[in-house]
Amino acid sequence: MAERGRLATVLKLEPGEFAPVGWSFAYFFCLLCGYYILRPVRDEMGIQGGVDALAWVFSGTFLLMLAVVPLFGWAVARFSRRGLVTASYGFFIANLLLFFVLMRLDVAPAWVARAFFVWVSVFNLFVISLFWSVMNDVFSQTQALRLFGLIAAGGSVGAIAGPGLTTILAERIGPINLLPLSALFLAAAVGCALAVMASPGARAARGRASERVRGESVWAGATHVARSPYLLGICFFVVFYSALSTFLYFEQARIVQDAFSSSAQRTQVFAVMDLATNTLTLSLQFFATARLVAWLGLPFALALIPLAVAAGFGLLGLAPTLTVLVVFQVIRRAGNYAITKPAREMLFSVVSAEDKYKAKNFIDTVVYRGGDAASGWLFTGLSALGLGLAALAFAAVPLAVLWAGVGIALGRARIQHEESTVSR
DSSP states (O other): OHHHHHHHHHTTOOTTOHHHHHHHHHHHHHHHHHHHHHHHHHHHHHHHTOGGGHHHHHHHHHHHHHHHHHHHHHHHHHSOHHHHHHHHHHHHHHHHHHHHHHHHTTOSHHHHHHHHHHHHHHHHHHHHHHHHHHHHHHSOHHHHHHHHHHHHHHHHHHHHHHHHHHHHHHHHHOGGGGHHHHHHHHHHHHHHHHHHHHOTTOTTTTTGGGSOOSOOOTTHHHHHHHHOHHHHHHHHHHHHHHHHHHHHHHHHHHHHHHHOOOHHHHHHHHHHHHHHHHHHHHHHHHHTHHHHHHHHOHHHHHHHHHHHHHHHHHHHHHOOOHHHHHHHHHHHHHHIIIIIHHHHHHGGGGSOHHIIIIIHHHIIIIIHHHHHHHHHHHHHHHHHTTOOHHHHHHHHHHHHHHHHHHHHHHHHHHHHHHHHHHHO
């Protein structure tokens, strides 16, 4: 107990927070470890399915999102929070095991590869969005500012363990055999999720976690977004992020395809990039996230990485090489996970319970993948017109600057929402 008290003091946890924060840390660890075992496999499947077909694959992802979101809205209205978490993760675990069987039987390899790419792209947004919905439900607005960086570090530890396992095991047992291992981590994540919602120190423990979110419309999330300037602003922030990420992903696919011919080599390269990204992310989360948000304030914390992305695309335009790409991608993703993502999640702590699930899920899935699909076709169209990788990188710079401006405006709006809530 004394050691636990000292640890709580070091981590600046208040009485009653140790258990929910600990379970939240473990929950995110298992979730991202399971996902990052899959991510290098997904990226390799994207290349096996054909780099030229990526725009179609991104569009397929968006269309699948449109089909899944109404089902999720239906489930939110009818399941308790605990039931929603169990059913959602259980569904994805069953899907993962089905893909494992299809790949082992070598059924239509190219089409299964494309389907797996689409599935993982849908899966990761839904499960992570649901995680942050639970976090915003369990912790208060003031706790979110203080604790989300620490909780996000749990995901970063898992995001280091996942690609680490993939790097070690990819050639030894083959990428396909990593799928059941990922399923085991997802099952563990369900147990941690139920534990955090049942923790005595959790705000949702006595009643809220067992309640259903009101609202019967499966498109309630989209309706709420359309009626709220604040939520629309978050949509613009997410669209800029997804568009710029897609531009960089397409450039990455082409550069890596040209650099390596072996499937196992490419899978390992993607895993090493993930490992470097997540190691840097963890360092930032433990030593910089909370300090940067406190020092810069939320508005400028939201703008920091967009400005860094603008500089990165400028450098990539000057030198579109594998080295520049890898360094830029690692820094961009680490900054997003350590700073931009926790800061963006803080924006949802001032919205209603229904919006924390329905509107947030709509933004994190349909809006995000819609931005992916649109920017994927934009990249393909500009490439067809003769623009090379350098020109496409330069074209992304002004978009990153606009993204930073939206971040500053959203951060200020969140502060106003919190002040108006406190004054009531």
